[in-house]
Amino acid sequence: MSDVTEQGAVEGGGRRARGEGRGAAARRASRTGGGPGPSLPYIQRKIREYEVLDEEGLQLIERNADIILEEIGIEFRDDAEALELWKAAGADVRGQRVHFPKGLCRELLKTAPSNFTWHARNPERNAHIGGKATVFAPVYGPPFVRDLDGNRRYATIEDFRNFVKLAYMAPSVHSSGGTVCEPVDIPVNKRHLDMVYSHIRYSDKPFMGSVTAPERAEDTIAMAKIVFGDDFVENNTVTLNLINANSPMVFDETMVGALKVYARHNQACVLSPFILSGAMSPVTVAGTLTQILAEVLAGASFTQLIRKGAPVLFGTFAASISMQSGAPTFGTPEPSLVSYGAAQLARRLGLPFRTGGSLCGSKVPDAQAAHESANTINMTLLAGTNFVLHAAGWLEGGLVSSYEKFMIDQDQLGMMQKMAEGVDLSENAQALDAIREVGPGSHYLGCAHTQANFQTAFYRSPLADNNSFEQWEIEGEKRIEQRANALARSWLEHYEAPYLDPAIDEALKDYIAKRKDSMPDAFT
DSSP states (O other), X not given: OOSSOHHHHHHHHHHHHHHSSSSHHHHHHHHTTSSOOOOOOOEEOOSOOOOOOOHHHHHHHHHHHHHIIIIIOEXXXXXXXXXXXXXXXXXXXXXXXXXXXXXXXXHHGGGSOSOEEEOOSSGGGOEEESTTEEEEOOOOOOSXXXXXXXXXXXXXXXXXXXXXXXXXXXXXOOOOXXXXXXXXXXXXXXXXXXHHHHHHHHOOSOEEOOXXXXXXXXXXXXXXXXXXXHHHHHHSBOEEEEEEEOSSSEEOHHHXXXXXXXXXXXXXXXXXXXXXXXXXXXXXHHHHHHHHHXXXXXXXXXXXXXXXXXXXXEEOEEEEEOTTTOOEEOSOHHHHHHHHXXXXXXXXXXXXXXXXOSOOOOSSSSHHHHHHHXXXXXXXXXXXXXXETTOSSEEGGGTXXXXXXXXXXXXXXXXXXXXXXXOXXXXXXXXXXXXXXXXXXXXXXXXXXXXXXXXXXXOOOSSOOOSOHHHHHHTTOOOXXXXXXXXXXXXXXXXXXXXXXXXXHHHHHHHHHHHHHTSOOOOX
């Protein structure tokens, strides 16, 4: 770490961030449509989870998952250490396939925390993972963007920075995410350094680490320690990291390698089978749930072999496919049923849960994108999801990060945040004084209660047009995509970076320069 102390690194960023970028200028911009409102804390749900499986159904899925683990097994490919650890833990290792005695994985997971804090460099942006908390993070992974000029093209580091900035400014996005798009203008073996730096420099919300190689995970840890300090990172969680199973029933050396790095340093792993039902799992909901549970049990429990108490999430990415073309489909009923069921299974294991987002297969932010995304994000909230990846910006089945779609989605996330508050039963909310004042046959527009509450009574969309047809016509007949485009441009124009201690910034840049100089460029 630099000569800046750990205490100063964490608290100093928080002090200045409150004064810069969220002050009077930001409030003025918000009132004039030039910028967002104040950042909202992570959601603390006051509504019940929606459940689709009864006790008999849950026990059936769990019993079938145990059969997979014991009789069929899960492969841990090309990682001798992983196989030795499993053998020492009592598993039956045959080649690269691990067979698990009944109950072994569940016993190991008893040391995994059910709740933990995901620390941001600004403590006011810390997020809680687990329990009744829900945290929204942006789209993750697309190589393409649909930009503000209407072009579909490969993403650049400038796009990456822009999406980090938008996530920082979006009130109901609680994390700047991870690979918000893939900046192909930087060599493959070096781009992760610029990506992690962008999260630290252009946002003060919690961020995700690189998982594309173990050494890139090590770089993430090293950069996090520059910001937070060695001891803080080793004893607290400052990154969430996406570890996908290579479904069906395989963990490859890249994912296992990254998992080992993060778990050893007490950083959270999101164990997520990547499922396109009919291709990577059976076509049925029950069969898919069974496979998901088996894969998560194997991968999540492995984190505890690396370090007892390391945080881990039960994750799933579930979609269906068109049985005519093989293309992935989103917003359909079956993946929703999978996610609802997986959420129940995660709660029974005592693990935080990840699923969902604002998923769609549409090529542009049109009606198809809207209804598929709405179907997915509503399910995500009602399932009781703790960490939501792809909450804003996802387009074209995850191939594209869209500026306009990001703005539309973050508006919907604000509605989800309001929905999660549930029903207010306070004396003010009961509104008996208003009902007495108005009486039969009148209206509430001018009563004292309405006047006192109208500013906060209903969610206000920054994008929806609820004016008359004539007013809409006079203002140019703009569709929501056009309004989203204008809002994104305005936000980026008004963006103000959160404070970052110059000594920390210099130390990060120095680390990046040395790491880049240590290796030749590689584009594969």
